[in-house]
Amino acid sequence: MFVEVKDLKKDYGIGENIVHVLKGLNFQLEKGEICTVLGPSGAGKSTLLNLIGGIDTLTSGEIRINGKKIELDDRDGLLEYRRDHLGFVFQFYNLIPDLTVKENIEVCGFLGKKSLDIQKLLKDLGLKEHQNKYPRQLSGGQQQRTSIGRALIKAPTLLLCDEPTGALDYETSKEILELIENVNREYNTTILIVTHNEAISRMSDRIIHLKDGRITKNEKNPSKTFAKDLAW
Amino acid sequence: MKNVLKKRLPRYLWKNIGIYGGIALFIVLMICLSAAYVVGNQGIRAAFNDTKEKNRLEDGFFALSVPMEQSELSEILGDSIELEYQPYADLLSSDDSEVRVFKMRHSIDVPFILEGSFPDSDTEIALDRLYAEAHDLKLGDHIMVGTENMEVSGIIGLPEYIVSFKELGDLLADREVFGVSIVTDGFFSKLEEEKMTYQYAYKFKNELSREEVNRENRDIIKKLGDKGVLTDFCAIGDNNRVNNLLSKLELNINMSTYFMVLSMVIVAFLFALVSVHTFEDECSFVGVLIATGYKKKTILRHYLTIPVLVTLISTGVGLLLALAFVYKVPTQSVYAYYVVPKMLYTVDPARMVFIIGFPILAVIVINLIVFGRKLNLTPLRLIRRDTKKEKRVKNAHEMKSLGFLNRFRIRTVVRSKGQYVSLVIGVFLAGLLCMFGLGMRSSFDQYIDTLPDSAVAEYQYVLKSSLPNSSVIPTDAEKDTISTYETEYNGRMLPVNVLGIGSDSKYLRDFNVSALGKDEIIISDIMAAKLGIQEGDTIELDNKLTLHKWNAKVVEIVDFELGVYVFTSQKTLNSYLEKDEDYYNTVFSDGEISGIDERFVSTVVTKEKVADSAKQMKTLMASLIVMLTAVGIICYIIVMFMLTKMVIDKNALNISLLKVFGYRNKEVNKLYLSQTQWIIILSVIIFLPLQYFLIRRIWPGMLNSMSGFFYFRVTPLVMAIIVVLGAATCLITNAIHVKHVRKIDMTEALKNRE
Numbered sequence: 010m011f012v013e014v015k016d017l018k019k020d021y022g023i024g025e026n027i028v029h030v031l032k033g034l035n036f037q038l039e040k041g042e043i044c045t046v047l048g049p050s051g052a053g054k055s056t057l058l059n060l061i062g063g064i065d066t067l068t069s070g071e072i073r074i075n076g077k078k079i080e081l082d083d084r085d086g087l088l089e090y091r092r093d094h095l096g097f098v099f100q101f102y103n104l105i106p107d108l109t110v111k112e113n114i115e116v117c118g119f120l121g122k123k124s125l126d127i128q129k130l131l132k133d134l135g136l137k138e139h140q141n142k143y144p145r146q147l148s149g150g151q152q153q154r155t156s157i158g159r160a161l162i163k164a165p166t167l168l169l170c171d172e173p174t175g176a177l178d179y180e181t182s183k184e185i186l187e188l189i190e191n192v193n194r195e196y197n198t199t200i201l202i203v204t205h206n207e208a209i210s211r212m213s214d215r216i217i218h219l220k221d222g223r224i225t226k227n228e229k230n231p232s233k234t235f236a237k238d239l240a241w
Numbered sequence: 242m243k244n245v246l247k248k249r250l251p252r253y254l255w256k257n258i259g260i261y262g263g264i265a266l267f268i269v270l271m272i273c274l275s276a277a278y279v280v281g282n283q284g285i286r287a288a289f290n291d292t293k294e295k296n297r298l299e300d301g302f303f304a305l306s307v308p309m310e311q312s313e314l315s316e317i318l319g320d321s322i323e324l325e326y327q328p329y330a331d332l333l334s335s336d337d338s339e340v341r342v343f344k345m346r347h348s349i350d351v352p353f354i355l356e357g358s359f360p361d362s363d364t365e366i367a368l369d370r371l372y373a374e375a376h377d378l379k380l381g382d383h384i385m386v387g388t389e390n391m392e393v394s395g396i397i398g399l400p401e402y403i404v405s406f407k408e409l410g411d412l413l414a415d416r417e418v419f420g421v422s423i424v425t426d427g428f429f430s431k432l433e434e435e436k437m438t439y440q441y442a443y444k445f446k447n448e449l450s451r452e453e454v455n456r457e458n459r460d461i462i463k464k465l466g467d468k469g470v471l472t473d474f475c476a477i478g479d480n481n482r483v484n485n486l487l488s489k490l491e492l493n494i495n496m497s498t499y500f501m502v503l504s505m506v507i508v509a510f511l512f513a514l515v516s517v518h519t520f521e522d523e524c525s526f527v528g529v530l531i532a533t534g535y536k537k538k539t540i541l542r543h544y545l546t547i548p549v550l551v552t553l554i555s556t557g558v559g560l561l562l563a564l565a566f567v568y569k570v571p572t573q574s575v576y577a578y579y580v581v582p583k584m585l586y587t588v589d590p591a592r593m594v595f596i597i598g599f600p601i602l603a604v605i606v607i608n609l610i611v612f613g614r615k616l617n618l619t620p621l622r623l624i625r626r627d628t629k630k631e632k633r634v635k636n637a638h639e640m641k642s643l644g645f646l647n648r649f650r651i652r653t654v655v656r657s658k659g660q661y662v663s664l665v666i667g668v669f670l671a672g673l674l675c676m677f678g679l680g681m682r683s684s685f686d687q688y689i690d691t692l693p694d695s696a697v698a699e700y701q702y703v704l705k706s707s708l709p710n711s712s713v714i715p716t717d718a719e720k721d722t723i724s725t726y727e728t729e730y731n732g733r734m735l736p737v738n739v740l741g742i743g744s745d746s747k748y749l750r751d752f753n754v755s756a757l758g759k760d761e762i763i764i765s766d767i768m769a770a771k772l773g774i775q776e777g778d779t780i781e782l783d784n785k786l787t788l789h790k791w792n793a794k795v796v797e798i799v800d801f802e803l804g805v806y807v808f809t810s811q812k813t814l815n816s817y818l819e820k821d822e823d824y825y826n827t828v829f830s831d832g833e834i835s836g837i838d839e840r841f842v843s844t845v846v847t848k849e850k851v852a853d854s855a856k857q858m859k860t861l862m863a864s865l866i867v868m869l870t871a872v873g874i875i876c877y878i879i880v881m882f883m884l885t886k887m888v889i890d891k892n893a894l895n896i897s898l899l900k901v902f903g904y905r906n907k908e909v910n911k912l913y914l915s916q917t918q919w920i921i922i923l924s925v926i927i928f929l930p931l932q933y934f935l936i937r938r939i940w941p942g943m944l945n946s947m948s949g950f951f952y953f954r955v956t957p958l959v960m961a962i963i964v965v966l967g968a969a970t971c972l973i974t975n976a977i978h979v980k981h982v983r984k985i986d987m988t989e990a991l992k993n994r995e
Binding site: 091 | 648656895905
């Protein structure tokens with residue numbers, strides 16, 4: 010198994026004010042799988058993503074990536090884990106406004122031990138002619154493409170997408186999902202998408218339903234659909 | 242609704258405590274110290290003015306070779322002046338110090354009592370405070386004066402001996418060797434005639450204009466001169482025993498006012514930065530408030546509340562500290578050198594209104610400008626943070642030749658150029674304050690070091706007139722003529738030494754005065770710098786005693802650090818003074834000249850005395866120098882801290898994001914912090930000459946009240962201190978901020994990036 014999550018719990022607050030956000034999650038992902046985590050607001054989707062992404066600490070349980078346990082109290086280890094294995098795509102792109110498209114992608118390329126060819130990536134992302142533009146000169150879709158490019162440049166083994174189409178219109182959302190699908194196909198990247206849009210889950214290999222901090226359903230998708238055929 | 246917004250204020254203040262705390266500390270320090278100097282010095286000036294009035298300070302004095310009856314003098318001088326006979330004798334004490342003994346005065350120059358009482362019996366004496374302190378004499382102690390053992394009945398001051406220079410031309414008042422005192426008429430009458438100086442103080446009965454005073458003084462000299470009895474004369478305007486204090490007080494008040502104005506410019510600048518920072522942070526929130534129906538006025542008031550309160554409270558605290566305690570600090574250095582009555586605690590309402598009002602007004606105006614203009618934007622633009630006039634955005638230059646790190650740094654700087662410009666301006670202003678403080682000290686030090694070397698000769702004898710027997714003067718000594726003229730300077734009359742150099746000058750032969758026409762002069766560079774005169778300019782010089790008016794053209798400016806000097810030929814000056822061609826009244830010599838009748842000597846200036854006087858001046862200015870240095874440095878550190886913090890705060894979220902991606906702290910430093918450090922350090926270095934040039938320009942204005950002048954000089958050490966302080970502050974601030982940035986929760990960073 011590429012990703013193994015065992016009895017994962019996350020609490021916020023202390024004493025009487027304690028909130029149990031994740032109440033013992035267990036699931037596994039295979040290498041190269043696309044997995045969608047579905048759930049309403051407050052279900053704990055983003056918290057799960059942050060824990061797997063190594064940017065938040067868990068209360069108990071265990072996360073293993075490629076058989077290796079993530080030690081959440083080892084700051085340096087976590088940093089190396091994020092640096093070498095992870096790519097992030099956020100709902101609000103989080104691009105650095107001072108940098109051009111190409112430079113925003115290079116921000117992560119600078120970190121990778123085996124960075125991809127940036128010109129090829131720009132071409133694949135349809136950003137070649139926009140590479141010298143600043144984020145504010147781009148549409149939402151182009152910005153999200155840039156953000157995906159930034160995540161991919163260092164050839165991550167695990168791509169974490171937090172509501173990647175949440176800020177985009179229908180057509181652009183589909184374009185972005187196609188792009189994610191292509192990344193999965195071309196680079197065999199394991200992808201974990203967190204969303205509340207059920208339609209997106211149809212393009213994934215596995216669907217996990219999360220509600221109130223618990224997994225209510227964890228199933229293989231028997232009828233995986235191409236992103237271009239999705240509709241909502 | 243309004244109350245809900247108000248609830249936010251303390252939380253907002255707490256969140257930004259670093260910035261507002263820094264500004265508050267800056268204001269408290271700046272207001273406290275500058276107000277203390279103003280209040281302390283004004284208090285002493287008020288006390289002096291009060292004494293001048295109540296104790297009836299003379300308008301001048303003269304000394305005669307023989308005592309004359311009051312009626313006889315009145316007949317000669319007319320009835321427009323009031324006279325009091327104030328003879329004195331200089332008596333030796335057991336420790337070889339000299340005590341100038343006066344008898345009690347009743348109508349002019351009435352002494353003021355500081356402790357105890359005036360002498361009642363012939364064995365009692367009242368001593369001037371600083372002499373008593375220097376000899377550790379208290380009330381009831383005994384002192385040998387001449388041959389008499391006297392009991393100290395009082396500690397006093399004489400209005401015309403605020404600084405007890407033994408001779409009027411002295412540069413230094415040394416209380417170990419000279420003091421003044423009051424004794425009874427009985428004691429005085431027992432003194433030997435030959436020790437006596439027959440001095441008279443006079444006061445004009447009517448208010449007179451400056452010209453009228455000069456004319457009257459001239460008449461007194463002429464009338465008494467004609468009788469052949471005048472041995473000494475000094476109008477109060479030329480009396481260094483009194484004027485020295487006023488110029489020192491003015492200097493202190495001037496310096497602290499300059500300092501305060503400069504500090505206020507920095508405060509206004511800091512508030513402008515904070516306002517822009519706040520607005521950029523909160524503009525979407527402001528947009529939402531306006532969209533939901535809040536009036537712009539309400540929002541404006543909301544954002545003005547904290548800056549105004551912070552300014553008001555810190556100004557108030559600074560002023561209270563100044564008025565309650567700190568004002569004593571500057572008065573101590575004055576009391577240490579001048580015998581003045583206890584300061585009259587006076588608060589100048591106009592200045593107080595300025596001190597309190599200016600910072601408040603500055604913060605209100607700046608916030609109104611920053612917020613007022615931006616609040617006119619539509620709520621939608623505010624919500625979208627679209628607050629800047631959008632220029633057509635051009636594609637970025639690729640900068641292919643540069644590596645990623647350098648491109649990243651350049652982009653960050655270019656994108657945040659507004660902030661970096663502010664940072665650079667802040668560095669400039671704070672550095673200016675720091676250089677002002679540190680430079681004061683180094684200027685004094687260099688002045689002291691170089692002044693003795695600039696003396697014309699080892700000895701300069703200033704005479705009351707030519708010696709009847711000039712043969713006592715060695716042939717290698719030089720006989721010149723010196724006179725004091727005045728010229729108008731910033732609305733007042735500045736004394737100018739005019740030196741008439743003999744044709745066979747040995748010491749000043751480089752000054753080619755023989756080639757000068759009658760209305761041409763050479764001036765010292767000090768005079769040129771102080772008055773802002775250039776070669777070719779014409780200046781008007783007035784001689785108060787001869788009433789000679791001289792419109793002279795400056796043909797050359799020469800290096801001469803001793804003071805404000807005009808050089809001409811002795812022949813020319815003698816003719817203007819209506820003296821014979823061979824008249825002289827000053828002698829320069831490499832060795833001490835024995836045999837000059839002391840009665841003809843006004844003062845003897847030696848290199849050592851020149852050095853001591855400069856040292857004393859530095860001692861007098863010590864507390865001001867320490868204040869300016871300390872506050873300059875502290876303000877420098879505060880401003881640098883705040884500016885660096887603002888730049889880092891602005892980038893905090895980007896820094897967090899990089900950490901999410903897996904950037905190491907070292908790498909984050911390279912990308913975000915190193916350019917800030919370099920910009921600060923480079924600005925600190927690059928601005929040094931500009932700051933130096935600017936202070937040199939305003940320096941003469943600061944020394945306005947001094948009759949002399951010295952250059953503002955900054956040593957390489959001072960430059961190095963400024964650079965090291967700037968760099969160290971910047972590095973320490975960065976380290977503190979980086980620690981803070983490290984603590985930012987990465988998940989929070991992601992949430993807040995909307």
